[in-house]
Amino acid sequence: MIMLTIKSLLAVTITAALALTSVQNATAAQPDAAKPTIVLVHGAFAESSSWNGVAAQLLNQGYPVVAAANPLRGVKQDADYVADIVEQTAGPVILVGHSYGGAVITNAVHNNPKVKGLVYVAAFAPDKGETAIELSGRYPGGTLGPTLAAPVQLDDGNKDLYIQQDKFGQQFAADVPAADSALMAATQRPISEAALKEASGDPAWKTLPSWFIYGSADKNIPEAALKFMAERAGSKKTVTVPGASHVVMTSNPGKVAELIVEAAQASSKG
Numbered sequence: 001m002i003m004l005t006i007k008s009l010l011a012v013t014i015t016a017a018l019a020l021t022s023v024q025n026a027t028a029a030q031p032d033a034a035k036p037t038i039v040l041v042h043g044a045f046a047e048s049s050s051w052n053g054v055a056a057q058l059l060n061q062g063y064p065v066v067a068a069a070n071p072l073r074g075v076k077q078d079a080d081y082v083a084d085i086v087e088q089t090a091g092p093v094i095l096v097g098h099s100y101g102g103a104v105i106t107n108a109v110h111n112n113p114k115v116k117g118l119v120y121v122a123a124f125a126p127d128k129g130e131t132a133i134e135l136s137g138r139y140p141g142g143t144l145g146p147t148l149a150a151p152v153q154l155d156d157g158n159k160d161l162y163i164q165q166d167k168f169g170q171q172f173a174a175d176v177p178a179a180d181s182a183l184m185a186a187t188q189r190p191i192s193e194a195a196l197k198e199a200s201g202d203p204a205w206k207t208l209p210s211w212f213i214y215g216s217a218d219k220n221i222p223e224a225a226l227k228f229m230a231e232r233a234g235s236k237k238t239v240t241v242p243g244a245s246h247v248v249m250t251s252n253p254g255k256v257a258e259l260i261v262e263a264a265q266a267s268s269k270g
Helices: 002-029 048-060 075-087 100-107 132-137 165-172 178-187 193-197 223-233 253-269
Strands: 037-041 065-068 093-098 115-121 159-161 210-215 237-241
Touching (some): 048 253, 065 075, 075 093, 093 100, 093 253, 115 223, 132 223, 223 237
Parallel strands (some): 210 237
């Protein structure tokens, strides 16, 4: 009888604890309707989970978040995809792009008044007619080329590009723990070679406020190129993270989330 009583009490205690945890989690996950939706757009050789650390912090602060699965097929095609997400999102939106995702958000606004600001995370911010490959090669310091695997030839004549897994960590994510960067290497999404050579359309940063953050040890896009693009866009605030790699949002999610929140708050006032 005593054993049954203890078991019963233990079951009640566990059930109550689980219920409380569920309520707390549900409360933390409830988005604030007054806050803009943050649409996160990953770049080449990454996927949506690269935003997990940033997304978690934004969600904890009540921001609705969408981490889009960027197709990585071409600037216009990918931008149209993100534009559709924006169109189907209720209320104001802040677009956040990483790497090639910056070229995508630059072209995804389509004059939609929902978009209130742009945040570039170690990202391309091309002007009309510029390509990602051109911008990354304009300044010395990029070492991506030699780390690429042999292109995967596609039936449509295009080619998909990957980073060699044994070189991924050093090239792409040098400040991420080795076990994590190995997982990122294994799950990397390929980008169409044509996407990196496709010219940008009219850039949204000419009409919308923008914010920039990048690492000083980025080996994909030289720091000088990132600085140039930030200055040209008239960045409201530019943050350089000392020693951070190309995946600054993975290694320093707090700093990236902080800048996104700052952009969201400024855009809400604006």
